[in-house]
Amino acid sequence: xxxxxxxxxxxxxxxxxxxxxxxxxxxxxxxxxxxxxxxxxxxxxxxxxxxxxxxxxxxxxxxxxxxxxxxxxxxxxxxxxxxxxxxxxxxxxxxxxxxxxxxxxxxxxxxxxxxxxxxxxxxxxxxxxxxxxxxxxxxxxxxxxxxxxxxxxxxxxxxxxxxxxxxxxxxxxxxxxxxxxxx
Numbered sequence: 001x002x003x004x005x006x007x008x009x010x011x012x013x014x015x016x017x018x019x020x021x022x023x024x025x026x027x028x029x030x031x032x033x034x035x036x037x038x039x040x041x042x043x044x045x046x047x048x049x050x051x052x053x054x055x056x057x058x059x060x061x062x063x064x065x066x067x068x069x070x071x072x073x074x075x076x077x078x079x080x081x082x083x084x085x086x087x088x089x090x091x092x093x094x095x096x097x098x099x100x101x102x103x104x105x106x107x108x109x110x111x112x113x114x115x116x117x118x119x120x121x122x123x124x125x126x127x128x129x130x131x132x133x134x135x136x137x138x139x140x141x142x143x144x145x146x147x148x149x150x151x152x153x154x155x156x157x158x159x160x161x162x163x164x165x166x167x168x169x170x171x172x173x174x175x176x177x178x179x180x181x182x183x
Contacts, residue, residue: 014126017164099158133160
């Protein structure tokens with residue numbers, strides 16, 4: 001099996017990171033893979049904030065968990081509590097993707113996030129594509145967080161990818177070929 005197919009089949013969503021910083025050359029390689037991602041008509045409807053400030057990641061994590069704990073529906077907060085009580089799983093790197101909201105932006109940001117996840121895995125790192133990063137951005141401090149991440153005017157949360165050294169791994173999901181129809 002070639003290296004790309006191997007990386008795709010072996011990667012998993014890591015929800016337990018060591019928290020130690022990642023080398024700059026690895027971060028740069030991941031970011032280069034991200035911006036090489038295809039997008040509809042090459043519009044690149046994203047802006048990428050590379051966040052290595054652990055205190056800032058933890059600040060957003062705490063805000064997000066407070067929002068979940070205060071929510072009327074406690075199920076998501078309880079689920080996150082059972083996974084260690086952190087939205088961002090102690091990740092030392094958050095790649096926040098802001099979207100311009102154009103027609104294909106959600107799809108294009110999704111493609112970009114997959115490129116980040118596969119690049120991270122190919123470098124021996126874990127990752128998880130994290131939609132929950134929207135929670136602190138939609139709370140009372142959301143505009144402050146967006147400003148600190150330097151979101152361009154008119155851009156909003158697209159997706160985030162958390163990256164780090166794997167503390168606790170797991171097997172990747174089984175491929176379900178029953179979901180495939182050959183015509």
